[in-house]
Amino acid sequence: MTPPSSAPPHSPFSGFFSVFRYSRRALALVWETSRWMMLGLAICTLIAGVLPAVAAWVGQLIVDGVVAAMESYQAASSPNLWETLTPVLGLVALEGLIIAFIALAQRGLSAQQSLLRALLGQKVNVMILEKAGTLSLSQFEDSELYDKLTRARREASTRPLALVNKTFGLLQNAISLVSFGFLLVQFSPWAILILIAGALPVFLSEAKFSGDAFRLFRWRSPQTRMQMYLETVLAREDSIKEVKLFGLEGLFLQRYRDIFTRLFAEDRRLTLRRESWGFILGLLGTLTFYAAYGWVVVETVAGALTLGQMTMYLMVFKQGQGALSASLTAVSGMYEDNLYLSNLYEYLEQPTETEEGQLTQGTTPGDGLRFEHVSFSYPGGSEVLHDISLHLAPGRSIALVGENGSGKTTLIKLLTRLYRPTKGRILLDGSDLNHWNTQALRERVGVIFQDFVRYQLSVGENLGVGDTHAFGDEQRWQQAAHDGMADSFIDRMPQGYQTQLGRWFKNGQELSGGQWQKVALSRAYMRKNADILVLDEPTAAMDAAAEAEVFARFREHSRDKMTILISHRFSTVRSADQIIVIDQGTIIERGTHETLLAANGQYALLFNLQAEGYQ
Numbered sequence: 249m250t251p252p253s254s255a256p257p258h259s260p261f262s263g264f265f266s267v268f269r270y271s272r273r274a275l276a277l278v279w280e281t282s283r284w285m286m287l288g289l290a291i292c293t294l295i296a297g298v299l300p301a302v303a304a305w306v307g308q309l310i311v312d313g314v315v316a317a318m319e320s321y322q323a324a325s326s327p328n329l330w331e332t333l334t335p336v337l338g339l340v341a342l343e344g345l346i347i348a349f350i351a352l353a354q355r356g357l358s359a360q361q362s363l364l365r366a367l368l369g370q371k372v373n374v375m376i377l378e379k380a381g382t383l384s385l386s387q388f389e390d391s392e393l394y395d396k397l398t399r400a401r402r403e404a405s406t407r408p409l410a411l412v413n414k415t416f417g418l419l420q421n422a423i424s425l426v427s428f429g430f431l432l433v434q435f436s437p438w439a440i441l442i443l444i445a446g447a448l449p450v451f452l453s454e455a456k457f458s459g460d461a462f463r464l465f466r467w468r469s470p471q472t473r474m475q476m477y478l479e480t481v482l483a484r485e486d487s488i489k490e491v492k493l494f495g496l497e498g499l500f501l502q503r504y505r506d507i508f509t510r511l512f513a514e515d516r517r518l519t520l521r522r523e524s525w526g527f528i529l530g531l532l533g534t535l536t537f538y539a540a541y542g543w544v545v546v547e548t549v550a551g552a553l554t555l556g557q558m559t560m561y562l563m564v565f566k567q568g569q570g571a572l573s574a575s576l577t578a579v580s581g582m583y584e585d586n587l588y589l590s591n592l593y594e595y596l597e598q599p600t601e602t603e604e605g606q607l608t609q610g611t612t613p614g615d616g617l618r619f620e621h622v623s624f625s626y627p628g629g630s631e632v633l634h635d636i637s638l639h640l641a642p643g644r645s646i647a648l649v650g651e652n653g654s655g656k657t658t659l660i661k662l663l664t665r666l667y668r669p670t671k672g673r674i675l676l677d678g679s680d681l682n683h684w685n686t687q688a689l690r691e692r693v694g695v696i697f698q699d700f701v702r703y704q705l706s707v708g709e710n711l712g713v714g715d716t717h718a719f720g721d722e723q724r725w726q727q728a729a730h731d732g733m734a735d736s737f738i739d740r741m742p743q744g745y746q747t748q749l750g751r752w753f754k755n756g757q758e759l760s761g762g763q764w765q766k767v768a769l770s771r772a773y774m775r776k777n778a779d780i781l782v783l784d785e786p787t788a789a790m791d792a793a794a795e796a797e798v799f800a801r802f803r804e805h806s807r808d809k810m811t812i813l814i815s816h817r818f819s820t821v822r823s824a825d826q827i828i829v830i831d832q833g834t835i836i837e838r839g840t841h842e843t844l845l846a847a848n849g850q851y852a853l854l855f856n857l858q859a860e861g862y863q
């Protein structure tokens with residue numbers, strides 16, 4: 249399989265520097281999250297960068313001081329041990345102090361990093377969720393975008409900080425290196441070259457393998473998503489019932505294991521290659537270090553260096569090499585973080601539909617709703633609605649009837665502008681829906697879809713979501729529950745409207761299918777200003793008596809509203825002013841119950857079929 253076209257170029261180093269474009273944004277993100285902590289990080293980094301070289305230099309002074317003290321002590325006629333030792337002990341104390349400061353700076357770094365990680369994780373997650381709120385339904389149904397979202401959520405909340413930490417780590421090591429270089433150059437400029445030559449190969453291999461790791465991660469994201477999905481199905485209360493009854497655990501677990509085995513094989517291959525190359529090239533670094541070691545020893549024996557200088561150079565070499573390879577690894581790690589961050593920004597920069605309309609009122613108030621030659625195809629799919637025209641005036645009702653998959657719900661999605669027609673137009677009060685302000689439009693529509701959401705919130709809040717302005721308004725809940733016939737069972741619940749629903753949280757109560765439907769219906773009644781009421785299969789789970797009463801109330805409530813009702817039960821739709829029969833996306837019949845029966849077409853056929861079933 250080939251990686252997707254959006255993957256970075258294959259050659260390990262082409263485009264290497266271009267990916268650093270996200271570093272600046274990551275830094276800006278951290279800066280916005282907490283300026284003080286970023287400054288604190290910078291200061292601690294500076295201290296932790298400079299002090300090791302100072303410690304090495306003081307180390308040299310100590311060794312040379314000890315040698316000088318030994319000589320002067322032995323040469324003196326009346327040696328005073330304390331007097332001879334005082335300067336050296338002073339240096340030892342200074343070294344101890346420096347080391348304590350380095351430890352303090354490092355603690356400061358790790359404390360600020362862990363606090364920043366929490367703040368930044370929250371900030372990035374909020375950014376991801378805010379963006380999710382601006383995406384259209386069709387974008388959500390696009391699997392590529394969904395992949396981007398999953399990838400962004402999985403990794404990107406930790407990556408910005410990782411990038412910033414590495415940037416600071418790099419800075420710290422660079423400062424150390426410059427100060428080490430300053431000491432080392434006095435020995436020989438070649439020593440610096442040896443240091444660099446030893447570390448370069450490891451860096452190049454790291455850069456290549458981190459690019460490979462990223463491409464792997466990106467390419468496999470549909471499989472990872474399938475794994476996450478299987479985890480959900482196997483471990484969530486809403487699916488476990490069916491999983492148990494059909495005995496699906498073994499089947500799904502096997503699929504879960506198979507995906508892991510495949511992914512793990514790839515991981516193992518990459519890890520082994522990465523580490524073997526790292527080891528081989530790392531050996532080169534060790535070799536150069538010991539070459540330099542030998543050189544310093546030779547120079548010391550030859551008398552060109554003091555014992556103190558030898559100790560210092562060896563320390564500087566060792567630490568310098570460590571700092572150099574750490575900086576180079578940080579650079580390749582930054583490359584990796586940048587690649588991951590590109591995910592986040594790709595997702596955040598996903599274009600959203602521009603809000604075209606500003607209308608909060610139509611040009612012909614009172615005209616109602618009109619579909620004019622509307623056709624529609626889902627993105628990438630074939631046409632599911634063909635040339636639909638209809639008119640619904642205030643105070644009137646329409647019922648949509650048709651087989652499964654004929655396009656009834658799709659029509660509602662167009663009306664609520666979750667999708668836009670591919671041909672024709674939809675008018676509300678004489679103005680094209682596209683010209684309406686989305687919020688003004690949505691406030692006019694109260695809709696319950698068949699797959700309404702069962703929120704794991706209190707029963708009152710489950711009603712309140714119907715009108716965000718009255719989300720916590722208990723009086724409005726009660727009124728809506730009364731209208732939707734949910735009040736009688738809510739009153740019997742242990743904590744009334746405060747009763748927690750669902751099983752996710754402590755003391756959560758589960759409702760029956762019909763009770764949930766009454767909650768959903770009441771939720772639609774929360775929308776007091778809505779003058780278009782849409783009920784998509786609102787009573788499928790209710791008993792016959794409840795259904796009859798629901799519709800009696802519904803008619804009463806919707807006297808001056810426009811109502812659209814979708815139902816497979818003919819007893820429900822027969823009282824609508826106009827019944828529209830849809831077949832494979834086309835309107836094939838329309839009229840009242842009586843005229844359609846008289847016409848003896850599809851409606852009459854289906855009605856009689858259902859009536860027979862009841863006899």
Ligand SMILES: Nc1ncnc2c1ncn2[C@@H]1O[C@H](COP(=O)(O)OP(=O)(O)OP(=O)(O)O)[C@@H](O)[C@H]1O
Pocket residue numbers: 389626629632650651652653654655656657658659
């Ligand atoms: N999100 C989607 N993406 C692509 N195709 C879809 C989508 N939703 C529905 N369809 C297709 O559109 C057609 C109409 O579906 P729709 O849900 O409107 O039917 P319906 O009449 O409401 O059916 P039912 O009575 O079963 O609820 C179906 O063929 C379905 O496969």
